[in-house]
Amino acid sequence: MSKNDSLIAVLILRCLITLSLLGTTRLNSFNMFCSEVYAEARPEVFPGTRTHGSDRTMDLGLAEDHFSRPVGSFVASDIEQLKLAIEECKKLILELPEHSERQKDNVVKLIHLRLKLQELKDPEEDEPNLRVLLEHRFSKEKSKSVKQTCDKCSTIIWGLIQTWYTCTGCYYRCHSKCMNLITKPCVRSKVSHQSEYELSICPEIGLDRQDYRCAECRAQISLRGVPSEARQCDYTGQYYCSTCHWNDTAVIPARVIHNWEFESRKVCRSSMRYLALMMSRPVLRLKEINPLLFNFVEELVEIRKLRQDILLMKPYFITCKEAMEARLLLQLQDRQHFVENDDMYSLQDLIDISTGRLSCSLTEIHTTFAKHIKLDCERCQAKGFVCELCKEGDILFPFDSHTSVCHDCSAVFHRDCYFDNSTTCPRCARMTERKQDEEELDVKES
Known part of the structure; x- marks a missing residue:
């Protein structure tokens, strides 16, 4: 790009920003602009023009009613003449004093010319609002931002003068003219299938x-x-x-x-x-992929313990009317897998663990859950356990840090009592004895 072209590009960009702030989008009629062009342009811009006093005209080589024709009636010569008019207007802009009013007016006229040229090349009336291609679902964009880039041709999308689409699935962006050249299928379909x-x-x-x-x-x-x-x-x-x-x-x-x-x-x-x-899909089973990671990352061990406690709290909430009305479990709606298992992680989980963000938020939720069960709700308190080994101390809950849970019957004991006890779990023993009595009774009745 030459220095002159760079200067014109800067001027055009400034005017585009001004037009976008004023709400100017796309010109459907070009008659008024042509009248302004004929009335104000200098005769020396286009060879063969004639002047009569103050009525100076710029001959675009086109009749005024030419721009009133339907879009479908334009021919190739119209586009060529508009291109010629654009080049001559660019020359005039470079000849005029910098930052002068006439230069600014001509930059606006140049933008209008390019708008019309774009309309001839890419008529908006034929563009549907939704297009489906290679599993993409493209939606026509109404934004006039000039900060987007076409993913197909890697050039800027000029929202003021170009029609463009965005895939609602993978956010692939492209010009309308680039749609038929796309060869990349929608990435969201790959996420769904793989x-x-x-x-x-x-x-x-x-x-x-x-x-x-x-x-x-x-x-x-x-x-x-x-x-x-x-x-x-x-x-x-x-x-x-x-x-x-x-x-x-x-x-x-x-x-x-x-x-x-x-x-x-x-x-x-x-x-x-x-x-x-x-990013947010829980597809990483760390215990299978790299179990040694828990030996080196203390934060992972902490998060795993908090998740295990939350899974032990879940049965209290799904049987508690107050907890269901308060929707306590919805505090984890952004990480739904935390109330389903304790071993699946998303990449976002691991990123948040490394920054300490997840530890803070999950500890706060854990505290809220424990407060409801142990202090706020009488129904949940009634579902606590008394250590049957020592029969002393406060009411125990399976998520308390100083307790141990029987793997067979889920009874809760003090950790020290449970590991010091050489006999079997008292609750398991009662259940076994009751089952034997029922079997003997069935035998006698038969």
């Missing part, structure tokens, strides 16, 4: 095994950047072109599980979307 991570750290296979082509679009790439730079995705270990890999960064699950490392690494676009959609 909810699991790559658990090997950067499983590189080598650029030669990829035939020196992008792993996604198969464009030619090389480490020397000729014809395109090869960029490695730290999640898949494969190499991608600059169109499929924008140097986005993400936390890599394999590095977290094996090394407890949370540094963000460069990943390709598809991996970035997949990791973002998988």
Whole structure:
């Protein structure tokens, strides 16, 4: 881009921002603009124009009623003449004094010309609000932001003059004109069908095994950047072109599980979307993948104990009317798996554990739950236990830190009493004796 083109681009951007603040979006009629162009333009801008006193006109090579025709009636020559008008208007902007009113007016006119050119190339009336393609569900966007980038062509989406779509599933963004060129299926479908991570750290296979082509679009790439730079995705270990890999960064699950490392690494676009959609899914069973992690990360042991206590509290809540009305379990609605098991984790859980955020919030919830059972609710208090081994002390609950629970009958005892007792659990003994009596009674009756 030349220096002049850069200057014009800056001026246009300023005017686009001004127009967006004023609420100007897309021009449906161009007649008023043409009248302004004819009345104010300088004669020297376009060769062959004539002036008569103060009535200076700019001959665009088009009749005024030309812009009133239906969109479908435009021909290729109309587009060519508009392109010519745009180039001449750019020259005029560079000739005029910088920051002058005439220069600003002509920049606005240049924007209007480009708006009309875009309408001829990409008529908005034919664009549906919803399109389905490769399992994407594309919804037409109404935002006029200029900060978006097309995921297909890697260029800026000019919301003021271009129609664009966003996939409601994976948030893939693209121009309307790029829709038919998309080859990437929706990542959300992969999340639905294959909810699991790559658990090997950067499983590189080598650029030669990829035939020196992008792993996604198969464009030619090389480490020397000729014809395109090869960029490695730290999640898949494969190499991608600059169109499929924008140097986005993400936390890599394999590095977290094996090394407890949370540094963000460069990943390709598809991996970035997949990791973002998988972030809150509880698919990591740490006890199977890397059980030694609990020996080195004290925070994990603390969280596991809190989760086990919450699972012991759950039966109290689902049988307590007051707890159901207070919806106490909904305090964990963002981490529903915490009230279902104690061994499944999401990547977001592990990130929050490393920052200490999860420990603080879960301890607070644990305290609220315990307060309801032991202090606030008489019905829950009545479901406590008395240590049958020493028959002393306060009412016990299975989630108390100084207690032990029988694995067979779930009776609760003081921890010291339970481990010092050489006999079997008294409750289990009674249940066994009762069962034997019932069997003997059945035999006598038969």
